Amino acid sequence: MRHTPWLSIRIRIRRLRRRIPPRIRPIVFHLCSLRFWVGIFTGAVILATLTLVAGTAISGWRYHLPTGEKPNQMAVINTVATLASFVLVASASTVALVAYMFASGRPRLEVQLSIEDPEIPQIYFEAAHESGQITNPPLLRIKKKPQTSVVIRLENHSTFAARNPGIRVELIGLANFQAPSYWKVIEEREWGVTCIQWDGGADDPVHRRWTQQIEGFDLGDTKEISRKPAIKVTALADRATPRARTISVFVLEPDLWELYQEKMRKRLLRDLDKHFKSTGRKARLRKLLNRV
Known part of the structure; x- marks a missing residue:
């Protein structure tokens, strides 16, 4: 979410709410x-x-x-x-x-994928070993692992409920994708399914300032057929403006995958250093990460 003046005001209001004693907090909220x-x-x-x-x-x-x-x-x-x-x-x-x-307000929806990079809209996968590649560089296949399963989070940032929500997922430059049974296939070509859609219906709204998790799909064994594969995700609801996000997909060979894992480990340690200021706690967390 972009940093706006309204966001700064909401953050200050939340800080003021936390300073109110819990005993009188319901009374103050009712008076306001x-x-x-x-x-x-x-x-x-x-x-x-x-x-x-x-x-x-x-x-x-x-x-x-x-x-x-x-x-x-x-x-x-x-x-x-x-x-x-x-x-x-x-x-x-x-x-x-x-x-x-x-x-009659307009809800503001945003879609997040559980496996995307937290800082930039990118997804990284480990490539499966295949012999007989004739392209240079070779087109890689995503190695099927538990981490290739995608869970979708539909976030409502407005104060209005989003009724009849829907999500459309378009696969760009990816082949051999198997659509789950609970997703509706919108477009299918000779290399596989390229577009799927989920409809929440009138009985499954997204409440205001709420996040709803939706059972996603598995990208394991999916193969790239272009140099810049991506996933385009669009969220829509009644009276809501369609919001689309394009997430780049990178399939890394084993050596590059190891480098990426090391980079993510260092980032996790850096984030933990920010949140935990106690030296003893940081040392224990490092020992646990080393064991893992």
């Missing part, structure tokens, strides 16, 4: 909610209307309204009731408009 203040405003308008009408009927309040030479109490009451009705209608229209805006 829009529903609470809408109820207070509506009740205040009704109470003020009843007070003004009662003051006119009992105490003879005229509110500097022109009623002629003799005070016309009924005319003042009618005027006050008319103004109060206008205020109530205006407030009710405002509340209805706000409710419509909250109910």
